[in-house]
Amino acid sequence: MSDAFAEIAKIGVVPVIAIExxxxxxxxxxxxxEGGLGVAEITFRTEAAADVMALLSDKRPELLLGAGTVLNPDQVKRAVSAGAAFALAPGFDPAVVEAAEAASLPFxxxxxxxxxxSLATARGCRLMKFFPATPAGGPSMLKNISAPFAHLQAKFIPTxxxxxxxxxxxxxxxxxxxVGGTWIAKAEDMRAGDWQAIAAKARAAVARARELRP
Structure with missing residues (x-):
């Protein structure tokens, strides 16, 4: 596991954010x-994503910054140029895996x-995003479908x-x-400028993860 993903595993929660x-x-x-959550996944679901990552990489380098919803090799390049330390995708595309490998971007x-x-592990991936986690069957589903790959030490980030x-x-x-947390920084909270609500949800998520993984 890369240093970025190892750090994420220590934290236990990744806020997944579509920032407008x-x-x-x-x-x-x-x-x-402020909430003690030093990581963020900025998704390419909005036009602002790359600019946001570039700004945060410059202004808040202490934040472990990642790109989400990476759907093509061009977005891999944009993520790297913007300073992303890791990236995730909702699905498996070998072209994106290759692009991330070529760019040395943990993916x-x-x-x-x-x-x-099976396809992802055959390409050397050992960390994968289980998506959409709850609609796809929740923890029981993931536990069962991942069991045949346990000997490969495969790990997952359900989102x-x-x-x-x-x-x-x-x-x-x-x-x-x-886990990936879309509830931590909702679009409506950002539109309203309710940063204290986001800080409170971040703080609660970190505290819960620490309770479960002391």
Whole structure:
């Protein structure tokens, strides 16, 4: 596991963020850091993503910054140029895996089935994003589909439908490196400038993860 993903595994939670405005970037980072959460996955679901990552890489280098929803090799290049230390995707695309390898960018492709895991592990991936985690069957589903790959020491970051109340269900599994938290920094909180709400949710997520993994 790369240094970036090893650090994420120590933290236990990755906030998954679709940020709409570059003006929200620094206040968002400060809210996460105030809450003790020193990592953020900025998804390419918005036009602002690359600019936000570049700004945060410069202004808040203490934040472990990653790119999410990386769907093509061009986005791999943009993530690296913007200073991303890691990247994740919702699915498995060998072209994206190759691009990340060529760029030395730690990368976790998305999986949802045993076939996905088989394809990803065949390309050398040992950390994968289980997406959409809750709609796809939750912890029981992941535990069962990942069992045949346990000897490969495959690890997963479930994302999609995970909440503060269900963190324990996931982090109790040895296959889980960390959970992805879309609830921590919601678009409506950023639009409203409610940075204290984000800080509070970050603080609660970190505290819960530490309770489960002292």
């Amino acid at each position: 405005s570059i003006d929200h970037a620094v206040p968002l980072a400060d809210a996460l850091l 976790a492709p998305g999986i949802m089935t045993p076939s996905d895991i 999609g439908g995970v909440t503060l109340d269900t963190i324990a269900d996931w982090l109790s599994l040895p296959e889980i490196a960390a």
